[in-house]
Amino acid sequence: MTKAPAPSAAASLDTADQVLAQGVLSGERRALAKAITLVESSRRDHQARAKDLLDALAPRAGNSIRLGVSGAPGVGKSTFIESLGLHVVRQGHRLAVLAVDPSSALTGGSIMGDKTRMERLSQDERAFIRPSPSGGTLGGVADKTREAMLVCEAAGFDVVFVETVGVGQSEFAVSGMVDMFVLLQMPNAGDELQALKKGIVELADIVVINKADTDPRAAENARMQVQGVLELLACASPHWRPPALALSAATGAGIDEFWREVMRYRDAMVQSGELAEKRRRQAVDWMWSLIDTGLRSDFRHHSGVRARLAALTEAVGRGNVTPAAAAHELLDLAKK
Numbered sequence: 001m002t003k004a005p006a007p008s009a010a011a012s013l014d015t016a017d018q019v020l021a022q023g024v025l026s027g028e029r030r031a032l033a034k035a036i037t038l039v040e041s042s043r044r045d046h047q048a049r050a051k052d053l054l055d056a057l058a059p060r061a062g063n064s065i066r067l068g069v070s071g072a073p074g075v076g077k078s079t080f081i082e083s084l085g086l087h088v089v090r091q092g093h094r095l096a097v098l099a100v101d102p103s104s105a106l107t108g109g110s111i112m113g114d115k116t117r118m119e120r121l122s123q124d125e126r127a128f129i130r131p132s133p134s135g136g137t138l139g140g141v142a143d144k145t146r147e148a149m150l151v152c153e154a155a156g157f158d159v160v161f162v163e164t165v166g167v168g169q170s171e172f173a174v175s176g177m178v179d180m181f182v183l184l185q186m187p188n189a190g191d192e193l194q195a196l197k198k199g200i201v202e203l204a205d206i207v208v209i210n211k212a213d214t215d216p217r218a219a220e221n222a223r224m225q226v227q228g229v230l231e232l233l234a235c236a237s238p239h240w241r242p243p244a245l246a247l248s249a250a251t252g253a254g255i256d257e258f259w260r261e262v263m264r265y266r267d268a269m270v271q272s273g274e275l276a277e278k279r280r281r282q283a284v285d286w287m288w289s290l291i292d293t294g295l296r297s298d299f300r301h302h303s304g305v306r307a308r309l310a311a312l313t314e315a316v317g318r319g320n321v322t323p324a325a326a327a328h329e330l331l332d333l334a335k336k
Helices: 015-025 029-040 044-060 077-090 145-154 192-197 199-203 216-232 255-272 274-301 303-318 323-334
Strands: 065-071 095-101 127-133 159-163 180-185 206-209 244-246
Touching (some): 015 029, 015 145, 029 127, 029 145, 065 077, 077 095, 180 199, 206 216, 303 323
Parallel strands (some): 065 180, 095 127, 095 159, 180 206
């Protein structure tokens, strides 16, 4: 029988949010979707409600396998996630996929719609797919991805995939919120020197050469080159040497081997105690991220700042006031 939220946490929830929390804990998909919408909202009243909701759900979260998936656009992230996801649910797991899409510059909404590109997985009752617009947030993930992950875990999903927008200089924040970071590459994408130049390779716990069916020889060459690069890099853990695998998400070849590597990684991290330590560091980083976000929000909502912001912005644009002078004035106003 599903437990209700802890009394101390649920006490601050109004009746509607208590019902919402109970729905999430019971695994109701409608309640799960509503809860994620609430935590993603930028409205200050919704943010206050979301905080209390997350406090109520937190005791039931944290028990999933968290996997981050990144790679350049066109590498086949969605196909990989669908193929792997179908394999995972057949293993008896419940899977949540948080697919972060680029945001429309006009509407702010998601412009790719990963859910429509994972048709088979989205029809499986054991899987839940949530596309969210990145909202322009750096790091390849949405601003509330961590919170959405917590809600999914509280709803009983024991495997969570986070798919990023793509890889760039700032797009690897996902590695700071998951247990295992997976980087997808393509055959003929460059030699080992080019791979080494991509700092994101240093963060990868496993590198996958996808689309191996299109050119098996090129895929194997790429796998060997990347493996050589990985052996040159310092390992983040003394208990894990990141491997490079070649597979085909389109045909499913190699997916089972990949999942065995995930399980091998998790076993190594749990037995060494590194997983618990990693999650503790991530929790502290999350706290500081929320502090930064809160300070920015408070700054923008400060009455003195709001009264002067438009005029100073225009003056800076005209060149009548230096950016430094405007920033100092606004910061001084925020202190009052």
